[in-house]
Amino acid sequence: TPELPATPDPEAPRAAEAAPETAAAPAETTSAGEPAGDSEMQGLVKELLEEKKAKAQGPRTKRLRPRDVWFQEVFSEEYLRTIPASIGERTEQEVEFIRKSLKLKRGSRILDLACGFGRHAIGLAEEGYEMVGVDLSMPLLQKALADARQRSTNVKFIHGDMRELNFNEVFDGCYVWDTSVGYFDDRTNLRVFQGIQRALKPGGRILVDVINRDYVVRETPTRLWWEGEGCIFLEESEFDFQTSTLHAKRSFIYEDNSPPLEQNSYIRLYNVHELRQMLHVAGFNVLEISGERFTRGYFLGASSRRVIVLAEKRARKDTM
The missing domain is CATH 2.20.25 (N-terminal domain of TfIIb)
Incomplete structure (x- = not known):
C-alpha cells in the first residue's frame, strides 16, 4: 500500500464536534423599507442586518462551512478499513525514529497528540516510556485500548480535543505524527503548538511530522x-x-x-520555513529537520516528502 501524501493518516484525530448552525434570518428589506433590486443586493443587506443583530445580542456561534468540519466524517469506524496490512512494519520504523529523535530516558512521560488507534504509543510503552495518548475519535481510541490490552501494555488514552489541551508542564516530550497539524486555520494551528508548549516541562522536546508542501x-x-x-x-x-x-x-x-x-x-500544508516560524512563535527552538524517517537530520528541499522537525521548549529568558 503506498504512503499517500494526500491521505490523512489513521493516526490523525477528529476535531471537536461542530457547533450547530444558527437559524437563517428571514427575508429582509433595505433600510428604506424597499425590497432589494436583485439577489446579490438582498444577500448583502441580509448579511449587514445579521451582523448588526449579532452585535446587539452579543457573541454568536460561528457558522461552519462543510470544508471546516470534514474531520467529523472521516475518522470513524469506516476509516479503520483503510489501515494497510503492512502498518506493523512501518510502525516499528517510526517508533524507532521517534525514540532516537526525542532522546529521552526510559520512564519519561511522553504525549502522543492525535494518537489515533495508538500504534506509536503502544510501541513506545513497550520500550519503557510512560505514554499518554490524546485523540477525539472514539472509534480509534476504542481500537487503541483494545490493542493495548491485547499486548498487556499500559497506556493512558484520553478522549480530548488537541485545540483544548489543559496540561501544565507535565510531559518530557511530545510528538504529532502524520500531518495531524493542518486541519484548522493558521491561528488555530498555532494555538495547538502553544498548548503543547505549556504541556511540556522546561527543556521538553516536540517532534512534528507533516507532508512537505513543496x-x-x-x-x-x-x-x-x-x-x-x-x-x-x-x-x-x-x-x-x-x-x-x-x-x-x-x-x-x-x-x-x-x-x-x-x-x-x-x-493546510506547510513548508519548512513556515513550520519553523510557527514553532518559534509558539516558544520553541528548532534543533533538527529531516525529510524522511530513514534520513534523519537531512532535508532535501522539494525532494523530501516530509518535514519532520525536532524542537525544544525555549526557556523564558531565551528570547532568540
Whole structure:
C-alpha cells in the first residue's frame, strides 16, 4: 500500500464536534423599507442586518462551512478499513525514529497528540516510556485500548480535543505524527503548538511530522487507488495555491455492492520555513529537520516528502 501524501493518516484525530448552525434570518428589506433590486443586493443587506443583530445580542456561534468540519466524517469506524496490512512494519520504523529523535530516558512521560488507534504509543510503552495518548475519535481510541490490552501494555488514552489541551508542564516530550497539524486555520494551528508548549516541562522536546508542501506542489494533481478491508479506495487530490490547502476526495467502492461512499479532506500544508516560524512563535527552538524517517537530520528541499522537525521548549529568558 503506498504512503499517500494526500491521505490523512489513521493516526490523525477528529476535531471537536461542530457547533450547530444558527437559524437563517428571514427575508429582509433595505433600510428604506424597499425590497432589494436583485439577489446579490438582498444577500448583502441580509448579511449587514445579521451582523448588526449579532452585535446587539452579543457573541454568536460561528457558522461552519462543510470544508471546516470534514474531520467529523472521516475518522470513524469506516476509516479503520483503510489501515494497510503492512502498518506493523512501518510502525516499528517510526517508533524507532521517534525514540532516537526525542532522546529521552526510559520512564519519561511522553504525549502522543492525535494518537489515533495508538500504534506509536503502544510501541513506545513497550520500550519503557510512560505514554499518554490524546485523540477525539472514539472509534480509534476504542481500537487503541483494545490493542493495548491485547499486548498487556499500559497506556493512558484520553478522549480530548488537541485545540483544548489543559496540561501544565507535565510531559518530557511530545510528538504529532502524520500531518495531524493542518486541519484548522493558521491561528488555530498555532494555538495547538502553544498548548503543547505549556504541556511540556522546561527543556521538553516536540517532534512534528507533516507532508512537505513543496513536494506536494510538484506531485499534484494525483489519482491513486488501493485495496482496503472489503473495499477499494480511489483518491483524487488537488492543491489550492491561494490557501496552501490540499483537497483530497476519497471514494469507497465496496465488494458487497453496498452504496459507494465519498469523503473529502482539506489540509493546510506547510513548508519548512513556515513550520519553523510557527514553532518559534509558539516558544520553541528548532534543533533538527529531516525529510524522511530513514534520513534523519537531512532535508532535501522539494525532494523530501516530509518535514519532520525536532524542537525544544525555549526557556523564558531565551528570547532568540
